Amino acid sequence: MSKREKCGIFGIYSPDEQIFPYLYWGMLAQNHRGHQSHGFATYNNGLEYYTELGLIPPIKEPGKESKVKQLEGKIGIANVRYTTSGGKDYQALCYDAMPILSKGESKSLVLSFNGNIVNVRELQEKVGISKDTSDTHALAALIVQTLEENGSLPEAISYLMNNIDGAYSITGILDDGTLFAFKDPNGIKPMCYGFTDGKYAFSSESTGLAINGIEWQRELRPGELLIVKDGVMSQVQAQPWKNQAFCAFEFAYFSRPDSRYNGRYVYEIRRALGAALARKHGDKIKRCEIVVCLPESAIDAAYGFHEESGLKWEMALRRHRYVSQRAFITDGVDRQSVIYRKLNILTPKIVGKNIAVVDDSIVRGDTMRGNIKRLREAGAQEIHLFITYPKIIGPCFYGIDMSTYKELIGAQLSVDELAVELDADSVNYMPVDEYVKETGLRRDQLCLGCITNKYPTAQADELARSIRKELSKGGTEKGRVYE
Known part of the structure; x- marks a missing residue:
């Protein structure tokens, strides 16, 4: 299926080079994390920024003026975004595109954010920000207001962590050229840092560093704040390290296969998940003649499944690479039209066959239902x-x-x-405990909220319980549960 993750972020300091090319390539390597908008900000004796809707465009196209505004400066941040907070109309998408600039009476900053704030309405009221805007504006305003009260960035971030329920990995630049990055006390969202030849960089995924030739150092720790000022990086534990609760979905779907966490590349974990899935469901595999996968995030899992099961792996489902629209962007007939056009099925490879279809997840079922229909027709x-x-x-x-x-x-x-609804002969999931085992992390080191209904932050967990109670009484949901 097509799922969207809120954002990808990148930040960099260089002692002697213009950093815009690093921002550009660092974000391009993570454009999968956000298709709706992109943006860049730099410090060059002042804060400059610009944002645009859509994918990051080529720097140069033959016979055309570049759509990319190359900002000057040796300190910068960047962002790609999907909407999980705020409005979805054109004006809202433009206004909420990141990085955002937040100005107070005496302080200002630019901010790039990946995550989501559960108590967003409370925060917006606290800082005087419109409820029609995304949570990023309220976060930035909170930092600016706290800085103006005490002037200390570590104290401002510590105050934020004490008053926010949610997940966040953030990079930002203050109006004096201070570059900073921090992660929430549960470490739910990914962010790593790298260092090479005096350059410090922060990235949602390690691929943002690798494409720029910057050596990966480590993941930021939960509750950690890193500050780069005048070429020197300092570390502050802004909030005590709680139990890590890293997003379990990163391994199955969101992260690029060549990104790495906890010392392992994501593709290795996906291949292990596929093998474990084959071991778990050997009885169903006996009915199958070939294995196919829904590209592209399931390719590595399908390879592991093929290795373990011994089934022939047929690359009989091919993605039309330049059909870039995601199925979740449109509804109804348009959604089904996009789903149909994204996939090319090599009919002679599957006609008359009993097939094992490997995929990463089922969320709404729209994509899977459409693909099974096409496989039946083939x-x-x-x-x-x-x-x-x-x-x-x-x-x-x-x-x-x-x-x-x-x-x-x-x-x-x-x-x-589910099998009946999707018109599949069977649906076979990975059990939670076996999924956890293959990630290489412990159960208490992962956020498993969407598959267990147990959430790592207090307000999210309580909100989920109250909604389930209301639904059990015949109640209904109205929009995003946290808004």
């Missing part, structure tokens, strides 16, 4: 689904666009009912 005899991510039964409060129970097909139907 002549597949039996279709058995093997899903690496456990059954999604709860919304995400932390920046993935699945924010209500009602939209989650797994929250409404049993596994057997």
Whole structure:
């Protein structure tokens, strides 16, 4: 399926080079994390920034003026965004595109944010920001207002962490050229830092560093604040390190396969998940003749599944690379039209066959339903689904666009009912404990809220319980659960 994660972020300091090319390539390597808008900000004796809607464009096209405004400066941040807070109309998308500039009476900053704030309404009221805007504006205003009260960046970030429920990895620049980056006390969202030849860089994924030739150092720790001022980096534990709760969905879907966490590349974890899935469901595999996968995030899992099961792997489902629209952007007929055009099925490879279809997850079911319909039309005899991510039964409060129970097909139907609804012969999930094992992390080091209904932050957990209670009484959800 097509799922959207809130954002990708990047920040860099260089002692002697213009940094815009690093920002550009660092974000281009992470454009999968946000298609709706992009933007850049630098410090060059003052803060400069610009944002645009859509994917990051080429720097130069033959016979055309570049759409990229190359900002000057040796300190900068950048962002790509999907909407999980604020409005979705054209004006809202333009206004909420990041980085954003926040100005106070005596302080100002630019901010790039990945995550989602659960108590956003409380925060907006506290800082006097309109409820029609995204949570990023309220976060930035809170930092500026706290800085104006005490002047200390570590104290401002500590205050933010004490008053915010949610997930956040953030890079920013103060109006004196201070570059900073920090992560929430549960470490839900990814962010690493690198260092090479005097350059410090921060990135949602390690690929943002690798494309720029910057050596990866480590992931930021939960509650950690890193500050780069005048070429020197300092570290502050702005909030005591709570139990880490890293987003489990990063391994199955969001992160690039060549990104790495906890000393392992994501593709290695996905391949291990595929192998574990094959071991778990050997009885169903006996009915299958070939294995195929839904490109592209399931390719590595399908390879591991093929290795473990011994089934022939047919690359019989091919993605039309330049059909860039995501299925979640449109509704109804348009959504189905996009889903249909994204995939090319090599009919002779599957006609009359019993097939194992490996995919990363099932959220709403729209994409899977459409793809199974096409596989049936192409002549597949039996279709058995093997899903690496456990059954999604709860919304995400932390920046993935699945924010209500009602939209989650797994929250409404049993596994057997899912198979009927999707027209599959069987649906086979990875159990939660086995998924956790293959990530290399412990259960208490992961956010598993969407597959267990147990959330790592207090307000999100309480909100989820209250919504489930209301739904059990016949109540309904109205929009995003946290708004």
